[in-house]
Amino acid sequence: MSAPIAAPPQRSPWLHAWRDPVANLKAFSPCMRLVDLNGDGDYKLIVADAERRLKVYRNTSLISENVLLDTPVSMCVTYTETSKPRVPSVAVASGPHVFIYRRLRPYYKFSVPPTPLAQAEANVWTKLHSGAMDIAEAVDALVAARDGGTLLTTRSVDLINTEALDERTALVDAWRGAPLTHQTVITCMEVIRKNMDEEDALSQLVLGTEAGSVLVLDVTGVTIVNRFQLPSTPVYLAITGLYDVEYRLVCACRNGSIYTIKNGELSGTVVELEAQPCGLARIDKHILVACMGAVVHAYHIKGKKSHSLFMPAPVAAIEVLSLERMRSVKALLVSLHNGEVRLYVDKSIIATIHLDDPAVGMRFGAYGREEAALAMVGKAGTLVIKMLQRTANLESSGAPPGPPPEQDIPLAIPKKTRLYVEQTQREREQATEMHRIFQRDLCKLRLNTARAYVKVLTDGQGAQSYTVGQSVRLTAGVQGLGPLFKLRLNLQNLGNKPVVDLEMTFSANTMLYKLHTHVLQLPLLLPSVTYRCDCDVESIDEAGASDMVRVYVCTPTSKVPVISAVVTMPLSEVIMDG
């Protein structure tokens, strides 16, 4: 089948603003935000870097860098006051804590309260420390508790996962006397606005924890105002509505299900995914969830599946493109591990960006004074900023999805010829034999392939060589009439990495030739540079007989020469003794 007919190439709606290949950032989407940090309309990019740095970018430069106390999981921006200018707080979640910064200075710390201990687990530890139970029994009991559905403390998980007995003993000893607590950690964090749907309206933090609970904090971030328990650990949150009015918290969980909390209650609609979620977004009444296995599913917020978008590569990040001020457009950005960043409106793809460094973190929003910017952090730490053209056409092409109209045009298939009929007849009658012949040929082909492979592995001969991962070309020539000859050897590294530690050795019949050098230490071979080395060979045979000189290029790591050459020496002129 031919490839689907592509739409005529149109101008990309993305303008390239800036790229910093050495930004050296390590962050996924939850740790990136575009925010008006000083309330002056000049938006900055804040990144909570996995290397424990809080970095702020303005225009094309890094303007501030603060040390974080722990590795960040997620970062959000909240507005806790109604005063002007509107200066947001930055909340960074790491471990069980949320660190709140105001004007980039540490301001307050919220800690998730410990979860109550499971009785069975507590008993095991008491017995273990009192000596009533040995370590093996304790581990069995803990595994049984875990398999029975108890959420274990990190201490128990560590013990189960340690293999060697002495290490286990060391762990148990180290914890002796320290009270057993179940301190859960934060897995995701988002923001819900309190009572006004504006970017800088009062907002509250929503936290998801490893223990499977979802906590809603008050505006100041000091107290928990609501707590929900989910059957599994939430890993992505998508939030709609206002906390004081009507809201939904959509939680994609590690068990591959999506749960919804609606106005203070866990609703009964559960979406079960075929694969683990790796990204969650919401566009109006649709929930978009990227799953492992290169697909993005769209569900109606009430749980009904709407459609799926299939991708050519695994999804690295998803993000919503939403324009409200100038015109109302909502679209989905999908970053793939092959470096593409696709823009979808409904089901149709509008534009694609190709990046050298696949984007693993992505945020769309205002940057600088531009309302529609896309900041992307690559796997290798590249920072790229693109801007959406003001006049970009973001309408979906309108063509109904499904088979292209060409499909209905019948192909000009020629009539069945007699030859064709005879061939099919033969195929029907002699199917077994044909199959046998095919199998035999296939077998032969495989044998030939294997032989050729063995030859490649053992050979190391010929003018070019690809053995042991290096490819070196050796050409040899002889100069002189004799009895003194000069072997001229040209070496060239055809790979793209420098090659070191090569040696060249010569061997010849010592009855006929005297070699002036036997071993040559080769210098570092830079790619594609030609190196010349010479070796003097003297014919010592009185009759001037000719023989071969063998040249081998070897590495210390392999028995097989990287390359070898056989130089046939010409007949030597005989020196006429007076």
Place this chain on the structure above:
Amino acid sequence: MGLFSGLFGKLGVSKKKVKVLCVGLDNSGKSSIINQLKPKKTAATELVPTVGFAVEEFAKNNLNFTVFDMSGQGRYRSLWEHYYKDVTGIMFVVDSTDKIRMCVAKDELDTLLAHADVRNVPILFLANKMDLPLAMTPVDCVAVMELDRITDKPWHISATNAMTGDGLDEALTWLADQMSRSIRY
């Protein structure tokens, strides 16, 4: 002509009228520049972001200027094209410190240049805010905005400071010169 125009100029009767369109992204300093060009007594002391557009009139370089100060904010940029038709010159102001939006400025310029209503009028580029550190030089601006591809219109670029007026006079003299050439007496 010289004598008469000088004389008339002093009398303020025969000064030719020119319409100039001042465009550029928001916050690039368009209103500040126009404010700086106006006679001292009418100049505003405080500027707020322009909404829609503003019209200013003043005399300079022997010409009577009518300047349309367009708002550069995204949602108002679509207004620019309605004024292309009957202007004598265009001023395109660039904030030379706003590197991240150079691509946007270039895109707006591309749209302007491709517009059917833009005739063969002189374009004056002002690389404004040259006093600030990290400001790009006019040469950098020419490269980034690819100005050298404009071959069908006279154009000129100057670095300016709208706060002090540095560079503005020289730039305006060029524009006035170009415009006096194109209008018939």
